[in-house]
Amino acid sequence: MSNTPIKGNVAYYSWVGFLALVIALGFAAYLRQLDQGLTLTGMGRDVSWGVYIAQFTFMVGVAASAVMLVLPYYLHDFKHFGRIVVLGEFLAIAAVVMCLLFVVVDMGKPMRVLNVILYATPHSMLFWDFIVLNGYLVINILCGHVALTAEKKSVPPPAWIKPVIYLSIPWAFSIHTVTAFLLAGLPGRHLWLTAILAPRFLASAFAAGPSLLILLALLVKKVANFDAGKEALSKLTTIVIYAGLANFFFVGLEFFTAFYSNIPSHMHSLQYLYFGLDGKGALVPFMWVSTLLGVGALFFLLFPQTRKNEKFLALACAALFISLWIDKGIGLILAGFIPNPFDEVIEYAVTANEVAITLGIWAIGALILSMLYRAAITVKKAWED
């Protein structure tokens, strides 16, 4: 398994070369940030978390979504996921690595990161997030590696891995629940102070993650001639539809509670996001694009004629993924700080340096994913031959 990612054709190497370039640019931008400080970002005393923490939150969801393959395959014996369950686990690995990197680049004192363990503080949700995220990384590396190694040797996976696989199911739910708890327990941040933040996170994760998996499955079918199978894709699409509908239902619930109760502090952030507040509304166009893309994609996915067409399926999944990324990977974190505790609307504008670092981390994720998928598909194909 270890030597497979090195062999390859021109297209693969060009892709890796391109990613390496983006990573290098991101790394250079990070060195700049290390030298001059987080003043290089758009963050400030009012919006004190920005695109890094927003990406972190979004990627935790993508990581958790692997469970949407593991659960049907191992608990319900849904055999059709057999070919792609490892793709889900490997996506989780890449996503968790991205999460950890996004947290580190957001820190003012990254060299002190181990203080989280050295001075372990159970009453801080960040401590628990550190535990569950790293645990999830280890579990997925273990499960993916053991399953693939067994397949390579054409032997059944060892019995001891079964409990670890079962553990990964509640663990996946835990990573996104704890990430929601980071935000949902803060007094005075009314956009986040909602008991349905964790279920909302899970719903959007189980729509966005499997959407990405469908796109990846269609991609490897094209570039590596590895077919996930019609049944697997169709089941994943069903998951995407239900989770997507749940997500928009939850967003609607937030609107009802805020606007029917008519409590200003509960309405402010939503007003800022969707309509603008105090004449400021930098995110308004983004949120409406997100709503249109998401609702539109779900509408077309509801019809068998459109969702069974692979081109259309890819388009809808991409639209839904972008929609949920805007909602969670931009809007939710930023608007939690708007208005600020003094009821002033102070906006956040991302900087070029911040974008370069963010793209660099996305490229690291893509590189890890490409290498792992390449290895997995090589093993799978050899085994099937």
Next chain:
Amino acid sequence: MSESRRKFIQQVGGGLVGLSAISLLGKFTEVEATANTEVKDKPAQIRWGMVVDMSKCKEGCTDCVQVCHSRHNVPDHGNAKDEIKWIWKAPYKNVFTSKSHRYQQQGQLEKPFLTLCNHCDEPPCVRVCPTQATFRRPDGIVQMDFHRCIGCRFCMAGCPYGSRSFNWRDPRENLKQLDPHFPTRERGVVEKCNFCAERIDQGLNPLCQEACKEGVITFGNLNDPNSEIRKLLGEKRTMQRKTELGTAPSVFYVVES
């Protein structure tokens, strides 16, 4: 499993669940329904607090701010985004966001009010800090350890008063003058008002209290019924910021004379 053993386990289990439910109920029902957090009275312990009498505060005067910021080496970066603040003035309507209305007496909404860390009895910043770099001293002062802070800014998200500042850039570059009696900070850590803990430990009052010629600020032990601050709280009508959040601030305001 035999029938009787199963029944026994069911009964024991049910009993345990019932008992814990009863004890939990007791915990919740004994509290009085109030928007404010019940502050535990610990008479033997000091709990430092502050009354800010805004009826005495002179408009345009920033003596307390100047002294605090210069003696604590608070830099002036010259822009709002990177700004570090320990004590400052903001309009009444922004300080008391839920206690403002459009028919308020002339000038009240825009009147500059002093604001600083509330040194809450139930501080959310302490609760969320992953390294205990922010901690509550036994005397109620919410304090920072600049050497332990990892700069995650969870405390800034947790503070509902906007009292915390992060060193987005090197603070030492923009110090007008250096006071050797107080440590400067590094880039990448959070800071805030410390109620002049370094002076209180020497038996002195906070700098802002000392600097004010109008007697706006009264500082003292909230747990001592005979202290000056408690007498003032007993006489005047006072309020705290955002009490509905259960933070139990230790800073009180006299709004009118």
